[in-house]
Amino acid sequence: MNARVRHWRPDWPCPVAQVLAPHRRGGGDPTYRIDAAGRHWRGIRTPVGPATLCVAARPRDGVVRAEAWGEGAAWVLDALPAMLGAEDDPSGFEARHPVLEQALRLHPHWRIGRTDLVMESLVPAIVEQKVTGKEAFAGFRSLVHFHGERAPGPGTDLRLWVQPDPATLRTVPSWEWLRLHIDPARSRTVVQAARVGPSLERITALDHAEADRRLRTLPGIGVWTSAEARVRSMGDPDAVSFGDFHVAKDIGWALTGAPVDDDGLAELLEPWRGHRYRVQALVGLAALRRPRRGPRMSLPTHYPVGP
Structure with a gap:
């Protein structure tokens, strides 16, 4: 099977690993591999069929080289710029806090990608x-x-x-x-x-608020799940993971020195409305996490116990 190849030259120094990182579900994610050469491999189901995508950054040349195989190869190569943040517009974001200013200085080229999947x-x-x-x-x-x-x-x-x-x-x-x-x-x-x-799949053509509303009409999908899906598939810069066990506590600790709950997080992030996910992501990129205490939870099973 022959590969399709694309050489894409972004108009900013694209940090490929940082932008693609949210799509990796743990180190053992079977749909994502990073090889010894630092290339990022993804198994992707596109609207026209499965594809293997290999992405390699060439910073010295200012080029991202991508190869793809399978029925969806052309589709993923067409989607590559958006996947790596080309459609993200951070221009309206103001750090407004020393912690975020420092994080932005350390990660000035990070963008939010979107897969439209x-x-x-x-x-x-x-x-x-x-x-x-x-x-x-x-x-x-x-x-x-x-x-x-x-x-x-x-x-x-x-x-x-x-x-x-x-x-x-x-x-x-x-x-x-x-x-x-x-x-x-x-x-x-x-x-x-x-x-x-x-x-x-068609909600990616809608505005973010309407996409959120439609996702949450499905039983079992709430604020957290909708945000997690929208930020990856639509690049929603305001999709905060409210309801996450760690996010509110970590952002509160990073910005105020003390953990907060979801209500406190909503109040804290209000000055950044429209770009609230950027705050969440920058805190994560800067590895600003509150000190963890307590024993680790064991891995349970969900088999019925008893008759």
């Missing part, structure tokens, strides 16, 4: 609802391995996978979800989303 971001976000990161990544990994498919071209040799399509997700039986360590509440939400998958 809603289900690709929505399914793992649902799997990550209300569980530990370890459990979420394990559940997503199992779902892809058991019900996804190998990525085309060299993706097969790299053990790169593509997420299952909506038709497949709709047919996974209830007992199988339990075996994947995905409880009934989350599996029902995935299946319900899969039933309307094609219509969900």
Whole structure:
């Protein structure tokens, strides 16, 4: 299988690894690999079929080199600039805080990418609802391995996978979800989303507020899940992960010296409305996390206990 190749010259020094990082669901994500040469490999299900995408930054030349294989190869290469932040406009963002000013100085070229692939971001976000990161990544990994498919071209040799399509997700039986360590509440939400998958993909043409409203009409999809999906698929710069166990506490600690709850976070971020996700992301890029205390949670199962 021959590769399609694109050399793209962004008009800013694009930090490929930083922009693509949100699409990696843990170090063992089967749809994402980073090889020894620092190239980023992704298995992607596009509207026209699966694709393997390999992205390599060449900073000295100011060029990003991308190769793609499979039915969706042309689609992912066309989408490459948007995926790497070319459509993001940070011009209206003002740091307004010493911590954010410092983070921006350290990461001046970071942008928010968009994939225009809603289900690709929505399914793992649902799997990550209300569980530990370890459990979420394990559940997503199992779902892809058991019900996804190998990525085309060299993706097969790299053990790169593509997420299952909506038709497949709709047919996974209830007992199988339990075996994947995905409880009934989350599996029902995935299946319900899969039933309307094609219509969900069309929300990327809407404004962010309307896209949020439509996502949250689905049972089981709330503020957090909608934000996680929108920021990746639509590049929404205001999509704050309210409801996250760590986000409010970490941002509060970074900006005020003390953790806050979601109400406190909403008040704290109000001056940055329209760009609130940028604050969240910059705090994350600067690795500003409150001190963690307490024992780690163990990885539970969701098999029924007793009759």
